[in-house]
Amino acid sequence: MTTGRLIAVLGYSPRWSDRLHPICAARVERAGGMAREGDLVVLSGWSRHSAVQSEAELMAQSWAGIPVELALETDARHTAGNAVAVAEVARSYAAREVVLVTSWWHRPRATALVRAALQRHPLLDRADELAPAPQAELGVTVKLHPGLPRE
Helix, strand or coil: CCCCEEEEEECCCCCCCCCCCHHHHHHHHHHHHHCCCCCEEEEECCCCCCCCCCHHHHHHHHCCCCCCEEEEECCCCCHHHHHHHHHHHHHHHCCCEEEEECECCCHHHHHHHHHHHHCCCHHHHHCCCCCCCCCCCCCCEEEECCCECCC
16 A cells, blocks of 8 residues: 655765764654655665765665665765655655655755756756756645754
């Protein structure tokens, strides 16, 4: 049974680490607490080094929420890339609701980029070159979980 709800957890890592950063761990914990049976959880984040696991893999290993389908997206190197990847999964999953789990300081940019990606905004075709922040409305409900508290 699917709920049509996709929870997207956006990665965070320091430049030189092979461990899950506490900020990213808090995002995964928050998503685990809100996941319901039938949800799809997208864990999005790359590896800065070829010999190190991706943020998505580290997040999956730390998942302590109820058993749900976890989709690992390991190619996104920045928020625009995360947004494009989440939108692609949301379309293929036919999601009716997308819930973003990120930090309070990341929420405005992440929201704008996911909304643009869901609308297939042409600027996101050049996501590696640009950091767009269009304000398009979507046909899908994008809900923001309240930002994590300040560290």
